Amino acid sequence: MKQQFEKKELKKKSENLSEWYTDVILKAELADYAPVKGMMVIRPYGYAIWEKVQEVMNAYMKSAGVQNAYFPLFIPHSLLEKEKEHVKGFSPELAIVTIGGGEKLKDPLVVRPTSETIMYEMYRKWIHSWRDLPLLINQWNNVVRWEKRTYLFLRTMEFLWHEAHTAHEDEEGAIDMCLKALQWYKTIYEEYYAIPTIIGVKSQSEKFAGAKQTYTVEMLMPDGKALQGATSHNLGQNFSVPFELKFQNREGKEAYVWQTSWAITTRSIGALVLTHGDDNGLILPPKIAPIQAIIVPILAKDVDRTGLQGYCQEMKEALTNSGVRVVVDENEAESVGRKFNKWEVKGVPLRLEVGQKELAARSVVVVRRDIGKKETVKREAMLVRIESLLKEIQEVRYVASKAFLDANTRPAASYEELKEIMNTNRGFIRAFWCEDAACETAIKEETKASTRCLPLDAKEEKGFCVRCGKPATHRWIFAQAY
Amino acid sequence: MKQQFEKKELKKKSENLSEWYTDVILKAELADYAPVKGMMVIRPYGYAIWEKVQEVMNAYMKSAGVQNAYFPLFIPHSLLEKEKEHVKGFSPELAIVTIGGGEKLKDPLVVRPTSETIMYEMYRKWIHSWRDLPLLINQWNNVVRWEKRTYLFLRTMEFLWHEAHTAHEDEEGAIDMCLKALQWYKTIYEEYYAIPTIIGVKSQSEKFAGAKQTYTVEMLMPDGKALQGATSHNLGQNFSVPFELKFQNREGKEAYVWQTSWAITTRSIGALVLTHGDDNGLILPPKIAPIQAIIVPILAKDVDRTGLQGYCQEMKEALTNSGVRVVVDENEAESVGRKFNKWEVKGVPLRLEVGQKELAARSVVVVRRDIGKKETVKREAMLVRIESLLKEIQEVRYVASKAFLDANTRPAASYEELKEIMNTNRGFIRAFWCEDAACETAIKEETKASTRCLPLDAKEEKGFCVRCGKPATHRWIFAQAY
Secondary structure (H helix, E strand, C coil), X not given: CCCCCCHHHCCCCCCCHHHHHHXXXXXXXXXXXXXXXXXXXXXXXXXXXXXXHHHHHHHHHHHCCCEECECCCEEEHHHHCCCHHHHHHHHHHCEEEEEECCEEEEEEEEECCCCHHHHHHHHHHHCCEHHHCCEEEEEEEEEECCCCXXXXXXXXXXXXXXXXXXXXXCHHHHHHHHHHHHHHHHHHHHHHCCCCCEEEECCCCCCCCCCCEEEEEXXXXXXXXXXXXXXXXXXXCCCCCCCCCEEECCCCCEEECEEEEEEEECHHHHHHHHHCEECCEECCCCCCCCCCEEEEECCCCCCCHHHHHHHHHXXXXXXXXXXXXXXXXXCCCCXXXXXXXXXXXXXXXXXXXXXXXXXXXXXXXXXXXXXXXXXXXXXXXXXHHHHHHHHHHHHHHHHHHXXXXXXXXXXXXXXXXXXXXXXXXXXXXXXECCCCHHHHHHHHHHHCCEEEEEECCCCCCCEECCCCCCEECXXXXXXXXX | CCCCCCHHHXXXXXXXXXXXXXXXXXXXCCEEECCCCXXXXXXXXXXXXXXXXXXXXXXXXXXXXXXXXXXXXXXEHHHHCCCHHHHHHHHHHCEEEEEECCEEEEEEEEECCCCHHHHHHHHHHHCCEHHHCCXXXXXXXXXXXXXXXCECCCECCEEEEEEEEEEECCHHHHHHHHHHHHHHHHHHHHHHCCCCCEEEECCXXXXXXXXXXXXXXXXXXXXXXXXXXXXXXXXXXXCCCCCXXXXXXXXXCEEECEEEEEEEECHHHHHHHHHCEECCEECCCCCCCCCCEEEXXXXXXXCCHHXXXXXXXXXXXXXXXXXXXXXXXXXXXXXXXXXHHHHHHCCCCEEEEECHHHHHHCEEEEEECCCCCEEEEEHHHHHHHHHHHHHHHHHHHHHHHHHHHHHCEEECCCHHHHHHHHHCCCCEEEEECCCCHHHHHHHHHHHCCEEEEEECCCCCCCEECCCCCCEECCEEEEECEC
């Protein structure tokens, strides 16, 4: 019989991050390659992580009055053309429907790469007065961007995301919204995914096609490359003017709205996998783990089966009632060793082993996935101990990622220093930049390091551009991007 | 200033159901026409109904071990062709992507009209042994079916649904799953939407393209036409053979799996609107209503504004804590009369009015949307009374719909009788049918009545086909379908 996976086959993270990444995603059953080139299937274990992100984001959005809705998958090309930078940015990546119902379409339809244009076409019908503002709408959906080189979760032709689009009376309201969304994303990454972030502003050449300013959440992956985790865009009036999103303001005058759009995608799961794992598989932070504890009954020959099964079920119920996501692995066809391996690969934070000895002593052996430490816990102390362990593992994961980030964020005083870092450790580089796009392009071409962001907490300083030596006022974050 | 709606403009349900239907959907802000012909936008108030359906269905599915996942939007045409009846059924309705990333595709991609083929292509990789069964996977997604004549919610080129696809060791397991899903759908319609249903089996010509047997939930709309509310399909081995979904069974032999697929769509919201409403707008059953109670402060000149606002907020908090979905309409720019109209059109079950008098007496005026009855309730009795009213309204809505269904389900002993009913009242007709497809087609062509289903509880009887007079064993349900 073919097995779902073999531990011995798992590639080693310590040897090749990229190979391990793909391998662990397939073997942990987070996702699989689809029968369409460049597309993927998100399997239940991976989708459960996304559902957790949805739950957290929905709660944040609800607290701010952002409501969910749904807009069409297809966009007439003419709508896309209304904002020039926007259509220019997305044109190379479009999937286009030219046949419908057996007939060639007069007006081909674009499969949405993002929904600004189709949503704002509706917003014009809905916004009349300042009393209709702020208009705060979000949708959870799928988008398509044609990609030549794809990578599970990180770059696929179709991905899932939420896209929120808001309209405000003034730019202050729009910027507030952008920053609020940015903080939510930062919290999801730091408190759930246990990945530290740097939040900041994108350069003009790295911003979203059509935005006035793009805010970003940047993370550092174990190979020293940066991953953009989520963005929120201050669209200014770039869309409201061509889409004629006018409203009567409090002074009774006609004005254009100020807009934002912001999103987090299933790409985030790629960051999670890259960050947390070892040669034995994933190590999921408890707050985002679909299964936080796996109970494995050790069904040896002389065991009291009924007693043991009852004991496991009773533990499961107690843990579930305490809010722990727990499963009992009762599959009798699989050996205990194979089960241990399987749940290790899947990165379940805690393994609870119970055999005849534990049944008799009313105890349980608790094994941590992250450090492999075993301890025997009395049944009556189990709930408290497991809660405390889950909390501890969550913290430890974050502290470890943060230490890595700090150790791999380096200042570069000269271009030689910057190049040296890029040739050795990579990571984040803090360096003065003159904010001239030509210099930015040259640095990227010469070193692979692009501007990731100007951190929101960056202070104004006096310095000189790391490449051209012209005066510069801020240190930007540079890195090679995924 | 343009207003969102004018009550006086609302079409009358009593005069023209179809015009009222479209009008009330637009004015209650459930949905709007999209900038793409045949597509719609589901606005937050409509989407909140769908989110409730998702919540209920997710709980049912979870209880049965059905897990959520996500499969690609695009399907290679070659995959669709693997099951002959399936591709024949869907070919006329396909939207096809022929251009991707600026290049003409060698292999055009179909935008999924349903996901059997792409999912089962994956299932082949995942199923090896009986231990992998049952495989129970669901996805919440969007599908596209090219339609010439569209109708908000009821027939649109794109709609939202969930589609669950399960694989079992034997047909018994598959049929059990079909019937379980059918019961869930029946419960959603009856207990949440307050719409009575008839559940049964589709005729061979009305079944799903590729199914062995289709189970259906049928409802009767106020105009005497039938609406198919949800279906579950016993796919037999129709897909598992061409897709080679083989497994090693308990006897160690190779066998093909038995499959099901089942779905409920946003079309259900169309049934909800058609069933519940009057000339003043929607009347939403409380269990599905996004807002169950709207608090309207009456801000007359001499009112203690701060006191009144505090009172409203305090009531809102108390109701929210009791699990009531409640909103305070604090918009000062809108007159009280206009507010009353707006919430009437939107079908909010209860309106809570509070002015100076109620503030002083610590009471609240409660008005029922369904029968317009007003009563003054003391604040301390409010929670109990509102809970009881919401329950009562839910029951009354169902009882009324059930009475309509019963009154409009008629036996037809002869073809003349059947034609007479179709020419006058329409509704459901119970009649013997020989189960010959030619007769079924002739009846539909001659009277517009198609077979809706053979009810699951139909008894075997001795009779003669209503049209051809040949012996028949069961009375089927006939009706004109939406």
